[in-house]
Amino acid sequence: MINRLHGGNVWQYLESSRRAIVDFSVNINPLGISDKIKNSIARSINEITYYPDPESKYLKKSLAGYHGLSPCNFLAGNGSNELIHLIPRALKAKTVLIPVPTFSEYEYAARANNANCLFVKSAEKDNFKIDISGLIRLIPKADIVFLCNPNNPSGFALSRKEILSLLKACKRSNAMLVVDEAFVDFAASKDDIAMDEESAGSKNLLVLRSLTKLFVLPGLRMGYAVGHKETIERLSRHIYPWNVNTLAQIISAEVVEDEGYIRHTKKLVMKEKAYLYCNLNKTRGIKAYPSDANFFLCSLNDSKIKSAAALTKKLMRQKILIRNCDNFRGLDERFFRIAVKKREDNEKLVSALKGVLE
Numbered sequence: 001m002i003n004r005l006h007g008g009n010v011w012q013y014l015e016s017s018r019r020a021i022v023d024f025s026v027n028i029n030p031l032g033i034s035d036k037i038k039n040s041i042a043r044s045i046n047e048i049t050y051y052p053d054p055e056s057k058y059l060k061k062s063l064a065g066y067h068g069l070s071p072c073n074f075l076a077g078n079g080s081n082e083l084i085h086l087i088p089r090a091l092k093a094k095t096v097l098i099p100v101p102t103f104s105e106y107e108y109a110a111r112a113n114n115a116n117c118l119f120v121k122s123a124e125k126d127n128f129k130i131d132i133s134g135l136i137r138l139i140p141k142a143d144i145v146f147l148c149n150p151n152n153p154s155g156f157a158l159s160r161k162e163i164l165s166l167l168k169a170c171k172r173s174n175a176m177l178v179v180d181e182a183f184v185d186f187a188a189s190k191d192d193i194a195m196d197e198e199s200a201g202s203k204n205l206l207v208l209r210s211l212t213k214l215f216v217l218p219g220l221r222m223g224y225a226v227g228h229k230e231t232i233e234r235l236s237r238h239i240y241p242w243n244v245n246t247l248a249q250i251i252s253a254e255v256v257e258d259e260g261y262i263r264h265t266k267k268l269v270m271k272e273k274a275y276l277y278c279n280l281n282k283t284r285g286i287k288a289y290p291s292d293a294n295f296f297l298c299s300l301n302d303s304k305i306k307s308a309a310a311l312t313k314k315l316m317r318q319k320i321l322i323r324n325c326d327n328f329r330g331l332d333e334r335f336f337r338i339a340v341k342k343r344e345d346n347e348k349l350v351s352a353l354k355g356v357l358e
Helices: 015-020 035-049 057-067 080-090 105-112 132-141 160-173 196-200 229-236 246-255 259-281 308-316 343-357
Strands: 074-077 095-100 116-121 144-148 176-180 205-210 223-227 286-288 295-300 335-339
Touching: 035 246, 057 074, 057 223, 057 246, 074 080, 074 229, 080 105, 080 144, 080 176, 080 205, 080 223, 080 229, 095 105, 095 132, 105 116, 105 144, 116 132, 132 160, 144 160, 160 176, 196 205, 196 223, 223 229, 259 286, 259 295, 259 343, 308 335, 308 343
Parallel strands: 095 116, 095 144, 144 176, 176 205
Antiparallel strands: 074 223, 205 223, 286 295, 295 335
């Protein structure tokens, strides 16, 4: 039985408590929603009296300009999670290969569509670097390979060269490599690891992107797939009508052009990552693993608190929410995940951790 617990579940708390919580469990942009988005919502509010464009044409045109590709290379989804579940269903997958630990919805989507799952475990001693050779050995047995890059929850990113080696193996076996780049916008190495351009020319590669994390749109739900025209057409036949709401289409088409906001985000995240990584690893009983994303996987080591569940409860008394990672396949009760936020919040977290652990 898969535990589908995810971060960001503040709805279990009373409204007054919810507003006071500093939520490190969800990996979204610490800048918060932009003025451009607020203005776009206000300007477009009357558009919700119409059914959404079933083909998301305006959005696809905007995404095509952003990526330098054609609108026919894009498929919009009600969050990338819809597409994760769509892919094994539309491709009629019998076996799915997944490196772990990683985002649990890949496994859930596979099993929900009656596919078998094969797993390749990443080693803690290697900072959870994905085992490329282990994946390549099993690719001939798989129809789909799910790869999160940078990976959630470890934050580790494979290079383009490493991904291309996986793609080469997938082509030999006619398997589909699905690269989930939900956090690639936060990676300093984005230009060296993003596979969107390659996916447009390969029938064995699909790239998933999310606008939720960078533009703080988790409540609107907006993700998309980038792929070869024929693959996108095949997936499109299995999409539910009006799957992306009107506001999500309008706002998403506009935010990808907000270059100033994107630059400001990257500058802030890089600065706060350095601060948080240093201070987490100075805290007795905690190890933070290197990360190419906007979050850190951490473990409790030689701590008086033995489990992330216990740590979560203690921090919630101070209105701080972290992501207990004991439900990730391949991790145990010692692991938790922390998102990068603004300095004031990061200082509050570090202080609370030192108080609890030291």
